[in-house]
Amino acid sequence: MGRVTTREKVLRIREGVASERVDTLVVEEPLEIRLDGTPLSITMRTPGSDFDLAAGFLVSEGVAARERDVTAIRYCAGATEDGSNTYNVLDVSLAPDVPRPDTSLERNFYTSSSCGLCGKASLDAVRTQARWPVAGDGLRIGLDTLTALPDRLREAQRVFDRTGGLHAAGLFTPQGELLVLREDVGRHNAVDKLVGWALRSDRLPLRDTVLMVSGRASFELVQKAWMAGIPMMAAVSAPSSLAVDLAEEAGITLVGFLRGTSMNVYAGRHRVLLEKALTAPSAAPEVPRPPGR
Structure with missing residues (x-):
């Protein structure tokens, strides 16, 4: 397995005073995912939980939905000239009855924030791929439980404590119990690792769970939540407009x-219990300022 962190010498400057020290950095390396020997995708990730990452990616792409859909995941040896294993190439085997995606053409995954697809095309793509409805579930969560999730997520981030450079995704029960956490240099990879854990544990769809992520809530993260059957997602930062559209x-x-x-x-405010919240008057709309002020 590859290293999660590495040590590097740095020049540290504090208040004009320079000193040399050793800093701990998070590792970022490419992972090639192959499907029955055929290259499918390459992602930059932090080594660790690579099997979960590959499985979660297949869920997000609508390829796999059940534990039995994936029959084997293995590292490919001989990825270097001397034949050693870099642990940066995975080959995934699917069950015979699972339809294979088209890998003959260059793919522009709609999960990418820079794929260039328009909003409507992106929404349509996810709508046709999603397997499980989440709108009619009975999940409800109280304010006290919800506001405690960021601290519980942060407390479980072991690698972040050493590097400060990792995103995290955690899956919680409505009572605030942490079921699983995954870290990665890419927040989308952290969510894929989490969803892949669920697939390999035969837990999909992830009904009655809350996905908590560090950073912002992008379109692709909401898409991954929908593909896994997760009815609720929370983030410590802002969502994008398309993420809100997809959630609705x-x-x-x-x-x-x-x-x-x-x-x-x-979106979906009915799941947040407001028994302790006071409803304040709506804020007045902002008045546009004249140009030049």
């Missing part, structure tokens, strides 16, 4: 800026 389309509860006792509920 799917019936997913989307919470952003979850910090301390504050949050913004952008």
Whole structure:
């Protein structure tokens, strides 16, 4: 297995004083995912939970949905001139009855924030791929439980404590119990690792769970939540407009800026129990400022 962290010499400058020290950095390396020997995708990731990452990626792409859909995952040896294993190439074997995606053409995955597809095309793509409805579930979560999730996520981030350079995705019960956490230099990889764990544990769909992510809530993260059957997602930072559109389309509860006792509920507010909250008057609309001021 590859290293998760590495040590590098750095020049540290504090208040004009320079000194040399050794810093711990998070490792970022490419992972090639092959499907029955055929190259499918390459992603930059932090080594660790690579089998979960590959399995979760296949769920996000609509290829796999059940544990038995994936029959084997293995590292490919001989990836270097001397034949040693870099642990950066995975080959995934699918069950015979699982339809194979078209890998003959260059693929522009709609999960990429820079894929260039318009909003409507992206929404349509996810709608046709999603396997499980989430709008009609009975999940509800109280404010006290919801506001405690960021701290619980942060407390479980072991590698972040040493590097400060990793994103995290955690799966929680409605009572705030952490089921699983995954870290990665890419937040989308962290979510794929989490979903892949669920696939390999035969836990899909992930009904009655809450996905908590560090950073912002992008379109692709909401897409991955929908593909895994997750009805609620919370983030410590802002969502994008397309992420909100997709959450509303799917019936997913989307919470952003979850910090301390504050949050913004952008979609699916019916799942957030407001028994302790006071409803304040709506803020007056902002008046546009004249140009030049």
